[in-house]
């Protein structure tokens with residue numbers, strides 16, 4: 001069982017997650033729903049040890065404390081992440097992507113067995129084993145990403161918005177595949193925007209709002225919850241039948257009522273009492289006359305005094321000269337640690353400080369190479 005207890009994450013002054021507690025058992029699918037920026041991805045990153053912010057609280061997997069473990073050690077313990085955007089190696093083949101997923105110590109010795117299991121779970125990956133991943137469809141690439149995570153032989157699989165960018169049909173296939181993963185006894189924790197389809201296969205779900213877990217329930221109850229329906233399931237025609245139809249005011253019904261078209265037709269001339277052709281001819285004549293009077297000449301109008309024109313030209317030249325002579329500011333270099341704050345706009349109030357948005361970057365990626373004798377690893 002994966003257990004996050006009282007997890008708080010701060011990015012500088014910003015609390016992206018506060019006191020979040022979430023658990024996932026083996027063989028169940030749990031969905032996390034929430035608005036953009038609520039803290040959903042942060043929760044998955046905190047569990048996987050790849051969060052850029054400061055993480056407090058505890059993350060345990062089958063009793064083992066993962067809180068301070070390096071990301072690769074967390075994979076070794078049995079927690080795998082399919083990140084948002086998949087993170088596949090697009091220039092490698094399907095087979096190579098899958099093999100790279102078996103890098104963890106827990107999976108390395110059973111690579112072939114796990115590969116066969118992934119192939120039987122997703123037969124398409126076996127058919128496409130030699131295909132370069134870049135040339136595959138979005139849905140197929142997502143299958144590669146899930147297959148690669150499965151190659152680490154996880155007990156819990158976490159996924160960040162796996163259906164993002166997939167067509168409804170491919171999303172359906174994806175969720176069907178995740179149900180197959182659950183049936184293998186693996187726990188699935190996913191962040192999803194597609195509440196309807198994800199709750200359709202899930203066992204339980206959590207709602208995150210403004211960095212807090214505000215609700216937890218079975219997937220069935222969440223689907224029936226009017227607040228969840230309003231916020232995440234939309235008020236479309238495919239909303240569950242239990243949603244009460246809002247009362248439509250009488251006047252609105254009237255406004256949208258379509259009146260049957262009258263069978264009797266009348267000509268426009270008869271309705272207006274005048275000939276439409278005559279009206280168009282008269283209007284054209286008026287327009288031609290007006291244009292002939294008002295059209296400006298392309299040459300400089302004689303009424304503009306030449307000294308005013310010369311003055312304006314001199315003004316433009318002065319401004320251009322001043323701009324040429326203005327000292328240039330140094331171009332920012334790639335090596336600068338932090339970008340200099342932008343100069344305030346001339347019209348901006350001078351006493352207001354320029355807002356600063358702190359962004360925390362992921363730690364540097366370290367690459368290890370397996371030693372030729374297979375005994376150990378060396379950092380490249």
Ligand SMILES: Nc1ncnc2c1ncn2[C@@H]1O[C@H](COP(=O)(O)OP(=O)(O)OP(=O)(O)O)[C@@H](O)[C@H]1O
Nearest residue numbers: 011016035036037038039040041042052358359360
């Ligand atoms: N590396 C970072 N540095 C600074 N702030 C961050 C960083 N990552 C996330 N945040 C902020 O933390 C908050 C939560 O972000 P998070 O990505 O967890 O949201 P989310 O619920 O997954 O949203 P979405 O559905 O849009 O992906 C947001 O306000 C975001 O701007």
